[in-house]
Amino acid sequence: DTAVSQTPKYLVTQMGNDKSIKCEQNLGHDTMYWYKQDSKKFLKIMFSYNNKELIINETVPNRFSPKSPDKAHLNLHINSLELGDSAVYFCASSGEGATDTQYFGPGTRLTVL
Amino acid sequence: QKEVEQDPGPLSVPEGAIVSLNCTYSNSAFQYFMWYRQYSRKGPELLMYTYSSGNKEDGRFTAQVDKSSKYISLFIRDSQPSDSATYLCAMGRGAQKLVFGQGTRLTINP
Numbered sequence: 311d312t313a314v315s316q317t318p319k320y321l322v323t324q325m326g327n328d329k330s331i332k333c334e335q336n337l338g339h340d341t342m343y344w345y346k347q348d349s350k351k352f353l354k355i356m357f358s359y360n361n362k363e364l365i366i367n368e369t370v371p372n373r374f375s376p377k378s379p380d381k382a383h384l385n386l387h388i389n390s391l392e393l394g395d396s397a398v399y400f401c402a403s404s405g406e407g408a409t410d411t412q413y414f415g416p417g418t419r420l421t422v423l
Numbered sequence: 424q425k426e427v428e429q430d431p432g433p434l435s436v437p438e439g440a441i442v443s444l445n446c447t448y449s450n451s452a453f454q455y456f457m458w459y460r461q462y463s464r465k466g467p468e469l470l471m472y473t474y475s476s477g478n479k480e481d482g483r484f485t486a487q488v489d490k491s492s493k494y495i496s497l498f499i500r501d502s503q504p505s506d507s508a509t510y511l512c513a514m515g516r517g518a519q520k521l522v523f524g525q526g527t528r529l530t531i532n533p
Contacts, residue, residue: 314466341519350431350525351431351509351511351525351526351528352523352525352526353467353511353513353523353526354523355520355521358519358520365519366519366520400466400467402466404518404519410518410519411457411469411472411518412469412518412519412521413468413469414459414466414467414468415466416465416466417464417465417466419464
């Protein structure tokens with residue numbers, strides 16, 4: 311029983327393409343996140359949704375658009391992919407409380423050629 | 424200057440050694456401090472969670488927070504090869520908007 315799952319695990323694509331990454335959690339959490347981890351292992355928050363509403367939106371290009379169809383899912387759509395978008399993207403979820411810890415998915419390794 | 428500083432290592436120690444991992448931070452408003460462990464090609468998993476200052480112990484792991492020095496530590500006693508991973512510190516004013524350190528890559532040699 312995977313708590314936070316992401317698909318696909320690997321994504322290789324050409325510059326300029328549009329791609330999506332899907333995330334699902336079965337923990338009953340209200341809050342979901344997208345993080346980007348670069349080649350130097352820096353993990354940075356991109357977005358956070360609470361019960362389908364955007365609550366955190368860091369300085370991320372408009373080409374990145376999160377979509378939350380329901381509170382168990384948070385998908386990430388990326389338009390016009392660039393070389394610099396190559397990274398590992400992690401989805402995470404947490405309960406509604408300010409002290410609730412975050413549980414991470416296994417990551418999606420995106421390579422833009 | 425980064426908000427959270429963490430030496431990326433790599434750090435290599437023999438099995439059974441005591442390991443000390445550290446982070447410094449600049450934002451005095453941080454109240455929540457975590458340590459995550461990340462195995463190669465996996466997602467981070469929560470190891471320790473501390474609110475405000477003080478120590479917390481869980482088995483072979485001890486987390487310390489010194490807010491006056493803006494310094495947090497993770498100690499691993501009787502280190503095992505299975506502890507080999509990247510250790511990420513994370514902190515925030517709340518537990519939702521976390522700032523992560525770069526991670527320290529640790530190898531425990533049998």
